[in-house]
Amino acid sequence: MTEANTTAARGSGGDPPPPSENLLYGPQPNVAQAAGYTDVPPRMGFFTDTSVCIGCKACEVACKEWNSVPEDGLEFTGMSYDNTQGLGADTWRHVAFIEQRKPLGGQEPGVGHEGFDVFEAARSLGTSPASPGPGATAPSPQAAPAGAPAGEISPVSPDGRTELRWLMASDVCKHCTHAACLDVCPTGALFRTEFGTVVVQEDVCNGCGYCVPACPYGVIDQRKEDGRVWKCTLCYDRLGVGMEPACAKACPTDSIQFGPLEELRERAAARVAQLHAAGVTDARLYGESPEDGVGGDGAFFLLLDEPEVYGLPPDPQVTTRDLPAMWKHAAMAAVSLAALGVASFVRRPR
Amino acid sequence: MSGSDVTREGVQGARPGRDAPTGARAGRRRRRRGRGEQPMVPDAQFSSYYGKPVLNKPTWKPLDIAGYLYLGGLAGAASLLAAGAHATGRPDLARVAKLGAAGAITVSLGALVHDLGRPARFVNMLRVFKPTSPMNMGSWLLSGYAPLTMAAAAADVAGRYRLVGAGATAGAAVLGPAVATYTAVLLSDTAVPSWHEGYRELPFVFAGSGASAAAGLALASVPAAQAGPARRMAVLGAALEMGLFQLMKRRMGMLAEPFERGRPHTLLRAAEVLTAGGAALAALSGRRRERGLAVAAGVALMSGSAALRFGVFHAGVDSAEDPKYTVVPQRERLEARAG
Numbered sequence A: 001m002t003e004a005n006t007t008a009a010r011g012s013g014g015d016p017p018p019p020s021e022n023l024l025y026g027p028q029p030n031v032a033q034a035a036g037y038t039d040v041p042p043r044m045g046f047f048t049d050t051s052v053c054i055g056c057k058a059c060e061v062a063c064k065e066w067n068s069v070p071e072d073g074l075e076f077t078g079m080s081y082d083n084t085q086g087l088g089a090d091t092w093r094h095v096a097f098i099e100q101r102k103p104l105g106g107q108e109p110g111v112g113h114e115g116f117d118v119f120e121a122a123r124s125l126g127t128s129p130a131s132p133g134p135g136a137t138a139p140s141p142q143a144a145p146a147g148a149p150a151g152e153i154s155p156v157s158p159d160g161r162t163e164l165r166w167l168m169a170s171d172v173c174k175h176c177t178h179a180a181c182l183d184v185c186p187t188g189a190l191f192r193t194e195f196g197t198v199v200v201q202e203d204v205c206n207g208c209g210y211c212v213p214a215c216p217y218g219v220i221d222q223r224k225e226d227g228r229v230w231k232c233t234l235c236y237d238r239l240g241v242g243m244e245p246a247c248a249k250a251c252p253t254d255s256i257q258f259g260p261l262e263e264l265r266e267r268a269a270a271r272v273a274q275l276h277a278a279g280v281t282d283a284r285l286y287g288e289s290p291e292d293g294v295g296g297d298g299a300f301f302l303l304l305d306e307p308e309v310y311g312l313p314p315d316p317q318v319t320t321r322d323l324p325a326m327w328k329h330a331a332m333a334a335v336s337l338a339a340l341g342v343a344s345f346v347r348r349p350r
Numbered sequence B: 001m002s003g004s005d006v007t008r009e010g011v012q013g014a015r016p017g018r019d020a021p022t023g024a025r026a027g028r029r030r031r032r033r034g035r036g037e038q039p040m041v042p043d044a045q046f047s048s049y050y051g052k053p054v055l056n057k058p059t060w061k062p063l064d065i066a067g068y069l070y071l072g073g074l075a076g077a078a079s080l081l082a083a084g085a086h087a088t089g090r091p092d093l094a095r096v097a098k099l100g101a102a103g104a105i106t107v108s109l110g111a112l113v114h115d116l117g118r119p120a121r122f123v124n125m126l127r128v129f130k131p132t133s134p135m136n137m138g139s140w141l142l143s144g145y146a147p148l149t150m151a152a153a154a155a156d157v158a159g160r161y162r163l164v165g166a167g168a169t170a171g172a173a174v175l176g177p178a179v180a181t182y183t184a185v186l187l188s189d190t191a192v193p194s195w196h197e198g199y200r201e202l203p204f205v206f207a208g209s210g211a212s213a214a215a216g217l218a219l220a221s222v223p224a225a226q227a228g229p230a231r232r233m234a235v236l237g238a239a240l241e242m243g244l245f246q247l248m249k250r251r252m253g254m255l256a257e258p259f260e261r262g263r264p265h266t267l268l269r270a271a272e273v274l275t276a277g278g279a280a281l282a283a284l285s286g287r288r289r290e291r292g293l294a295v296a297a298g299v300a301l302m303s304g305s306a307a308l309r310f311g312v313f314h315a316g317v318d319s320a321e322d323p324k325y326t327v328v329p330q331r332e333r334l335e336a337r338a339g
Helices: A003-011 A058-067 A118-123 A180-184 A236-240 A246-250 A261-277 A319-345 B024-028 B062-088 B091-115 B119-126 B134-158 B162-188 B202-221 B228-260 B262-288 B291-321 B323-338
Strands: A044-049 A093-100 A165-172 A190-192 A198-200 A256-260 A284-286 A299-303 B005-007 B010-012
Touching: A044 A165, A044 A261, A058 A093, A058 A246, A165 A299, A180 A190, A180 A319, A246 A256, A256 A261, A261 A284, A261 A299, A319 B062, A319 B162, A319 B202, A319 B228, B062 B091, B062 B134, B062 B162, B062 B202, B062 B228, B062 B291, B091 B119, B091 B134, B091 B162, B091 B202, B119 B134, B134 B162, B162 B202, B162 B291, B202 B228, B202 B262, B202 B291, B228 B262, B228 B291, B228 B323, B262 B291, B291 B323
Parallel strands: A044 A299
Antiparallel strands: A044 A256, A093 A165, A190 A198, A284 A299, B005 B010
16 A cells, blocks of 8 residues: 555545444444544554465564664564564554464475576576576466475475475554543543544553453553553554554564555455465455444454464454443442341341 | 484484474463362363463552452442441441541552552543543542542541531542442453453452451450441351352363462452451351451451452463463354354
């Protein structure tokens, strides 16, 4: 998504869908208007396609640079290439790194290259159908490599080693349609922007910390030395002038895509279909559906395994969905306590 | 060499048990702390990201927030005792209950402000009126309730402004039950599994716990002749607290586990013994009229109520720190929905 497109999307947009009555949960086609805005730009978000993430962490760096996010601990975890570990007050983008004993679709495991002379192969470039000429791109993933079992990839190589795959995924605040952090914030420091994103006003936040356990994804957290809570703003300052967020700008593989949510959803559906056709049956979208427990995420993902493998909750629910029932139970309990008080003073008949 | 290499001859230099597990194996993380009950069913298999929690755990300080849960409950129920004693002509009971409510809520306000990351901005709590935020509603509630308890206590001690004092006592009694029970919503309205899942019973547990604490305060400091209502409140409150807590745990299934392990288990077991024992002593002190018996009952009831609040608080934090309690119930929910 280029900056020119962003501006265009803000300018045009067409008729926005009317907001639904769902204030606490369920689909909400116009989240900004439901929050009280009139004349809203399209809802903006992220589509993070983890199938092309290379784990470079440029997003983490760009985010820290642009937003002046302090250092989040120079730790060496020893668990993987991931030393960032998770989202928090000082980590607004986090690249997860997972090593699995499982091949990726389209891979050709266990092929030895000892008897292969690359110079000889280079001399014969373009002279045989098996050797495409210069400028040719890699064969499409649909074409199974010669000698590979038809339709599938052997899980174990000839020498008995199990093949590995690396999953990398850049996690971020989901900017939920029904954001629990925003719902429970007692000061109004957390608010919904005209772009449908969720942002903390740092001059209002008094550090009560209620949003921290309310978030079903473990995103927002308190900065100890500062007392207030911090999280991704989807670069609200950049959006305001028609620029894309720093992480998306810095992503070298377009794993992080920024744009109007509707457009991203279409693009994501096409990408999943493409991956399925290429034999990557693991590919699935996460947080994309407006029918899910938070009414859909403003930042959603294409994953290659179950969400919990990446440290994401498999079926998050906005806690305030149950709030009316909670108030009802608390009211009944209060009445019971009052009745208990009265009963304590009533003399037993003699 | 610090790590292992995968070579054509297999894995070289691997040290068993040093591989960071992901996927299904990562979920079998077990922490054996304290003398928790042995689980009757094997641990559920689930995947996680290196066993790291999905949620960010609450940043609340246990002494401030669990302490507030306790003192708020004590104050709310004490306001009921105060109004009852005021109306039925039990001046000693009324004075203790009024002073107790005012004192407990004053300390509570201090604890709440102290827990803020930016204490100087505490007044921002009243910037908005927001029913979706239990903490905001609680702030409004306390800003009405606290001055009433103070006015009631001040009028009682001064022995003047009787009409104002009576009005404040009545007002505090109206708001008191809400102060004692809304704190359950405060905990339940989070993604913390063992707090959220108990939202039906937790307000009743807190109501009972507040009643037994207030009754305990009265028993420990009021002559037996006026403490009859406190004795009844102690028994009723303890029964409500313990009965509903058992019901809650039974209904929560796997999410009741954090209540049965480690530090929360110790605290909640102590709460059970102290509350049940305190209620029994309270009933006995009605017959035997011994001062020492009533004081023992009061101290047991108050510490039992405090232990319950700290136990519930820590159990919730534990449930947020273990990805199992986030992932497994959500997985089960997805599977149930799928068919």
